[in-house]
Each structure stands twice: as structure tokens, then as C-alpha cells.
Amino acid sequence: MRALIVDDEALARSKLLRMLRVFPDVEVVGEAIDGATALTLAEQLRPDVIFLDVQMPEVDGFDVAASLPDDAPALVFVTAFDQYALRAFDAQAVDYLLKPVEPERLARTVQRLRASVRVTPRPSVGAPAQLMIVDRGQTHIxxxxxxxxxxxxxxxxxxxxxxxxxxxxxxxxxxxxxxxxxxxxxxxxxxxxxxxxxxxxxxxxxxxxxxxxxxxxxxxxxxxxxxxxxxxxx
Missing domain, CATH: 2.40.50.1020 (LytTr DNA-binding domain)
Known part of the structure; x- marks a missing residue:
């Protein structure tokens, strides 16, 4: 599975990257620090799954998810806050991870991804506040x-x-x-x-x-x- 990590915190990205290296069938193909970069990399790299932080500057993770194309990758939300869990699962996210992510919990997430990648339909993420639109090489919020x-x-x-x-x-x-x-x-x-x-x-x-x-x-x-x-x- 090709994975993209989206988080505005460098330490959080590095930790998740190290933890995912344990799984031989998971390859992290890119990292993004914000929603605009995430959209660009999702288009260029075509990952199978996006590990997506919820709270980020300018736009949150749910707005990023709503801005992805219909053939978007599977989504795993990663956040330090548990109040978004219901919305994430309503959006048919594969999983919802709380920071700090524990190895055993991540292993269960990867197992779910193995069963659902390329099968899970494009989720509805609920009414977003903003969309990010890449048009003619420029990202518009x-x-x-x-x-x-x-x-x-x-x-x-x-x-x-x-x-x-x-x-x-x-x-x-x-x-x-x-x-x-x-x-x-x-x-x-x-x-x-x-x-x-x-x-x-x-x-x-x-x-x-x-x-x-x-x-x-x-x-x-x-x-x-x-x-x-x-x-x-x-």
C-alpha cells in the first residue's frame, strides 16, 4: 500500500513514518504539511491511503477530504482529539487514530486497510466549510x-x-x-x-x-x- 502522511507537525509526521516502516507492505510515498500540498501530492503520487490530521492551519482535515477527487484514497484520520471520531466514521473513514499513536493500535489500522484499500467507496465527509481546488496549477481555497x-x-x-x-x-x-x-x-x-x-x-x-x-x-x-x-x- 502506498501511503501519504498529512500533518502540519514535523514530529508527528516523523513518528508515524517510523512506525509505518515496520509493515513491509506499506510504503510511505510522500509527506504534506498542509491541505494544499496534500491535494497536489495525492494527484501526483496516487497513494492508496492518506493518514490525515484533523486540525491544520487554514483548512482542516475534513475540508481536505471533501476536496479530494471521487476516486480518492482510503482515509485514516489521525488527531489528538477524540471529539471528531463520530464525524470521521460517519464519513466511512477506515479508521480514527488518537495521538500519541500506539504500535498495537496502528497494526490494527493496517490490517483494516489491507482488507479495504481499493474496495472502500469514496466517503461523504459531511458539509465542509471550505474546498481546496487545484485549477491551472494553482490551489484556491x-x-x-x-x-x-x-x-x-x-x-x-x-x-x-x-x-x-x-x-x-x-x-x-x-x-x-x-x-x-x-x-x-x-x-x-x-x-x-x-x-x-x-x-x-x-x-x-x-x-x-x-x-x-x-x-x-x-x-x-x-x-x-x-x-x-x-x-x-x-
Missing amino acids: VRCAEIEWLEAADNYVNIHLPGRSLLMRRTLTALLNDLDPMFVRTHRGAAVALAAVLAVRPEGKGDATVVLRSGAEVPCSRQHRAALMQRLQR
Whole structure:
């Protein structure tokens, strides 16, 4: 198994690296000190598992997890705090390790990874506060509250923000699974942030156009119009 260690503390990374060397079938292929570096290395190195710290500067581990592509590696959260355990397991993480990590406990984690790597589906990590988007070689940290609407583009999603858009390597369905209930699908290939909606303009035959506060207009098919109106009324 190819492993990536993500932790802003050098001592924590070094200790976990030494402990993982005990296992002949685990190869640590990279280390990252922050979320932006983690995304870049995950894309370049294609690890099977990421050992991911929860509390880091700028973005936390759950935001990093939500920013990974749909074919992301298995996740093992590593933290000194036990209050995140429920959220981690809700996100279908393979395991949740408390610092200081004990050798026996890490051995059980590796055993779980042996059984689950390349089998575990892409987890939903819950609604993140921020996403990190690598677009044209630059890493952008985007607050989810700033996103106006989402547009599917094959295996990518155009993230539309005020005055700009960024391309993220995820499917619309998977990204909405993480962002719900902040967003609602309006079309097979589009979704809007509920907070950004200014008006819904009927277009005939049950279709509509969603007008956003920025002036952008997003199509809404009749199949999704009723659900949109229900969410807006709530």
C-alpha cells in the first residue's frame, strides 16, 4: 500500500513514518504539511491511503477530504482529539487514530486497510466549510458559502463564484453529497446554492430559470422544480 502522511507537525509526521516502516507492505510515498500540498501530492503520487490530521492551519482535515477527487484514497484520520471520531466514521473513514499513536493500535489500522484499500467507496465527509481546488496549477481555497452554483462538465464540476469560476475534478453528484443541504440540484447538470437564489422565473412546460443574486441565470427542469421550491420554502 502506498501511503501519504498529512500533518502540519514535523514530529508527528516523523513518528508515524517510523512506525509505518515496520509493515513491509506499506510504503510511505510522500509527506504534506498542509491541505494544499496534500491535494497536489495525492494527484501526483496516487497513494492508496492518506493518514490525515484533523486540525491544520487554514483548512482542516475534513475540508481536505471533501476536496479530494471521487476516486480518492482510503482515509485514516489521525488527531489528538477524540471529539471528531463520530464525524470521521460517519464519513466511512477506515479508521480514527488518537495521538500519541500506539504500535498495537496502528497494526490494527493496517490490517483494516489491507482488507479495504481499493474496495472502500469514496466517503461523504459531511458539509465542509471550505474546498481546496487545484485549477491551472494553482490551489484556491474557496469558502463554500461563496459558491453560487455548480455546473457539471463530464468528470469535473465548474464551481461558479462571484466574478470567476474554477474547475474541480469531482462529479456533480458526489460533490452535492458532501455539500447538502447548502445546495439543491436544478437540472441534470446544475445545482444552486439556496442562499444565492433571488427569484425563480417560469419558462413554460414546467421548466424555469433560477435567477441568482449576482445576476447569473441557471436552468431548472420541471423534474427538479418542485424540489427546489420546497427547499426554498423551508
